[in-house]
Amino acid sequence: MNIETKSMHITPVGGNVFADLGFKPETAVELQAESKRIISEKFLIKERLMAEISVWIVERKLKQVEAAHILGVTRPRVSDVINKKSVKFTIDALVDMLSRTGKHVMLSVK
Numbered sequence: 001m002n003i004e005t006k007s008m009h010i011t012p013v014g015g016n017v018f019a020d021l022g023f024k025p026e027t028a029v030e031l032q033a034e035s036k037r038i039i040s041e042k043f044l045i046k047e048r049l050m051a052e053i054s055v056w057i058v059e060r061k062l063k064q065v066e067a068a069h070i071l072g073v074t075r076p077r078v079s080d081v082i083n084k085k086s087v088k089f090t091i092d093a094l095v096d097m098l099s100r101t102g103k104h105v106m107l108s109v110k
Contacts, residue, residue: 046086049094049105053081056101071097 011017018028018035057067057078064078071078080088081097095105 042091043086045091046089046094047084049091049098050081050084050086050089052103053094053097053101056098056103057082071100073097 009020011020016028016032018031019025021028023031053071057064062070064075064082068075068078077088081094098105
């Protein structure tokens with residue numbers, strides 16, 4: 001089975017996908033701002049989780065290979081955590097890694 005797809009329009013970097021979808025200009029701006037806020041919050045959560053993992057590694061003086069074995073990931077994934085490459089992780093994956101360290105993640109909603 002061969003499926004061909006064509007893209008009719010690509011939103012340029014820095015563009016507003018909501019405007020391109022046909023929303024009124026003021027609505028598109030509001031939606032884009034809300035979208036950026038949500039994304040920023042998710043990145044902040046990931047960064048905090050990665051920081052906890054990094055501190056755990058440093059406190060135990062673990063080599064990346066040792067940490068990888070305990071965390072159930074590869075050594076390059078540990079490097080990605082240490083270097084805060086948050087786009088490579090889901091919040092779920094980071095919570096799983098933290099649980100393998102013996103730490104418990106608690107959620108607070110305000």
